[in-house]
Amino acid sequence: MAKDTFARKRITVIGGGHMGSALAQGLVNAGVPRSRITVSDNSRGNLAAAKSADWIFLAVKPSVVVSVLADITGTLEGKTIISLAAGVSVKAMKKRLHGVNCSIARIMPNIPVAYGEGVIGFYSGDIAAKNKRELKSVLGNLGLLVEVKKESNLDTITLIAGCGPAIVSSFVSAYGKRARTLGLSRNAEAIALQTFKGALAYLERSGTAPEKLIDSVATKGGVTEAILKELRRGGFEKIFARAMQSGYKKIKGIHS
Numbered sequence: 001m002a003k004d005t006f007a008r009k010r011i012t013v014i015g016g017g018h019m020g021s022a023l024a025q026g027l028v029n030a031g032v033p034r035s036r037i038t039v040s041d042n043s044r045g046n047l048a049a050a051k052s053a054d055w056i057f058l059a060v061k062p063s064v065v066v067s068v069l070a071d072i073t074g075t076l077e078g079k080t081i082i083s084l085a086a087g088v089s090v091k092a093m094k095k096r097l098h099g100v101n102c103s104i105a106r107i108m109p110n111i112p113v114a115y116g117e118g119v120i121g122f123y124s125g126d127i128a129a130k131n132k133r134e135l136k137s138v139l140g141n142l143g144l145l146v147e148v149k150k151e152s153n154l155d156t157i158t159l160i161a162g163c164g165p166a167i168v169s170s171f172v173s174a175y176g177k178r179a180r181t182l183g184l185s186r187n188a189e190a191i192a193l194q195t196f197k198g199a200l201a202y203l204e205r206s207g208t209a210p211e212k213l214i215d216s217v218a219t220k221g222g223v224t225e226a227i228l229k230e231l232r233r234g235g236f237e238k239i240f241a242r243a244m245q246s247g248y249k250k251i252k253g254i255h256s
């Protein structure tokens, strides 16, 4: 099913920055022929790229979405737009299209879609059932696809999954720095990365809950317990909750 869809659909990605490139790379890795994907990274290329597409992924900054839609409105009859922009609602986009008969869905992917390891929040907007099935079957190749019925739930996916790779990377980086400081200079980053990969692989393959794995490693009176106690004393969970809450407020603030 997915391969058939790949063979037929012409895909345009408008905005070839961090996310647009990751999406295009993920689609190619998943089997979409390169020749079926056009990436337009400036306003001069958008019109031609939109004209030749069945599916148009909007991967520009939220503040640019409206002007891009204005540029390509004349090409959109009967097409499907899939917006990646955080906080820009289907209703807001429709309003800018002045009654053009096209359909709009939204996705909230994260950067690991480039390697088929992403999380992709999916809100189907007003796209028709067959188109939705095809889109889901293609996007399902990019990682864990999570359909939300309420558009506002995409905000939570933005927070947890969209922002997640940067948050996780900041932990990996802190680990690497510590390892270096403590003398593991040559392999510090590799050890940090593998520690994260290994812990995640263990959780995933064994089906163990994170709390259970903590118990297995943090034996009473041991080294791990001392580290975790100190994190707790320093307010780690509270700081984390506060940090995420500030992101949540920010998302709610950029809504249009």
Ligand SMILES: NC(=O)c1ccc[n+]([C@@H]2O[C@H](COP(=O)([O-])OP(=O)(O)OC[C@H]3O[C@@H](n4cnc5c(N)ncnc54)[C@H](OP(=O)(O)O)[C@@H]3O)[C@@H](O)[C@H]2O)c1
Pocket: 014, 015, 016, 017, 018, 019, 020, 040, 041, 042, 043, 044, 046, 058, 059, 060, 061, 062, 064, 068, 084, 085, 086, 108, 109, 110, 111, 162, 163
């Ligand atoms: N980054 C993430 O992890 C992530 C995750 C989920 C969703 N998103 C969403 O993805 C969208 C893009 O984010 P990003 O991080 O990829 O931003 P980005 O790296 O700045 O990419 C945006 C790209 O769009 C180009 N662009 C600007 N105006 C354009 C126009 N009129 N027509 C075509 N291309 C244009 C920019 O080119 P110039 O640099 O030359 O201006 C840039 O290459 C945002 O709406 C964001 O909410 C991002």
